[in-house]
Structure formats: C-alpha cells, structure tokens
Amino acid sequence: MPFVIYLERMEQESAKQYAYRILRRNILLLDMVPGEAIVEKDISTKLKLSRTPVREALLDLCRERLIEIYPQRGTRVALMDARLVDQGRFLRETVELALLELACKSFTQEQIAELEKNLDEQEHEAKKPDLISFFLKDNEFHRILFTACGKETVFDAIGFYFPHFTRERMLRLQMFNPDELLCDHRHILDAIKAGDCRTAKYHLSEHLDHVMCDQKLLKEGFPEYFIPKP
Ligand SMILES: [Zn+2]
Helix, strand or coil: CCCCCCCCCCCCCCCHHHHHHHHHHHHHCCCCCCCCCCHHHHHHHHHCCCCHHHHHHHHHHHHHHCEEEECCCCCCCCCCCCHHHHHHHHHHHHHHHHHHHHHHCCHHHHHHHHHHHHHHHHHHHHCCCCCCHHHHHHHHHHHHHHCCCCCHHHHHHHHHCCCHHHHHHCCCCHHHHHHHHHHHHHHHHHHHHHHHHHHHHHHHHHHHHHHCCHHHHHHCCCCHHHHCCC
C-alpha cells in the first residue's frame, strides 16, 4: 500500500484529525487508488497512532463517500462514481449561475480586491508543475464569491463534491491548462466589475466545461477505478 505521510502532526491537532488529514490527502492525490484495500492496523502503525483515532477518521471519510466500509469484508478506498460527479456539476452550475446575479448587483470594492489578490496568487501557482496548489486557489476563488454574497454555508454544501472532482482531476492532470482556467476567472471577475451578469454567466459555464473532466474518457482510460454501470 503506497501510503505517504506528507506532513508531520501539527501542534494542537488531535490524533483523529491527523489521521483524517493524511488519509484524505493520500486518497485525493491517488496515492491510495480507488478500490484499494485499507488495513486499519497498518495505517495505525505507519502513523504511530492507536487504532481508535484511525477508525474514527475512516468513519468520517466514509460519510464523505471517499472510502467504503463493509462489515466482515473490510474497508477499501471508494471507487469513483461518475453519477455523483455529474450531480455535483449540476448543483454547482445551477447555484453558481444564480450567485452571479447577486454578485453583479452588490459586490464591494473590498470584495473585488480580495478576488484580485486571489488571481495574483493563482498566477503564481500556475507556474508550478504540481497543480494541487493551483486547484486549491481555484476553489478559493469560488469560495470568496459565495462568502461575499453571504452564502458561505451553501459553498460548504457544494464542498461535499469537491474531493470527488479532485480525484478525477488527478487522473488526468495533463488535460488541464491552468492558464485557461485563470483566464476564465479573470473574465468572470471583469464581468462582475462591469455589472454584466450575462457575460459573467457565459464565462462561468465555459469554466465548468474546462474544469470538469470528460467522464467518458476517464472511464475508458481507467475502467478499474469506476463503479461499473448497473
Ligand atoms: Zn474556478
């Protein structure tokens, strides 16, 4: 099992939080691949933790549908679920288009400045070969939009789908052009600044096409990682 301990335990971090953080990162970065068996005892040994916090972290990841626990048959990394990702995209597009109506009417100079700052950071991250930091800044851009419109808990609800988008992205990193995504963000912000909702919506739809993977291509390329069609 290629399990990577990316970072040491942080001060003030509980054993469960640490196990959760490391396991989740392994799953999102595909060090632990979909369908792979998880042995609680091995994880405990590697992280130098007792089994209880590891079990609790696994239960949390199960609730996020990133792992599956089968009584008697053991635990494994969840297979990718194309239907779940499609539904996440549907929710995201529906809600984010409505959000832009609000953003175009009521954005303040401070909120615009926060988005500008995020775009500068994205530009910096886009130059790095490891796109993970760029994707985090991308997610942050959208979170700022929701928060600025007073809809931060709506973003939390959509956040359920983000790790599932990330796993698909990691399968086909070469499909992504960070400059293209950055350009989408700039167009969206320019349209918000101009109060031009129609143009902002157009660029958001384009952006979701750019950011979401082609499910058919992924399933053809990596059939063993996906839930087979019923
Ligand atoms: Zn984005």
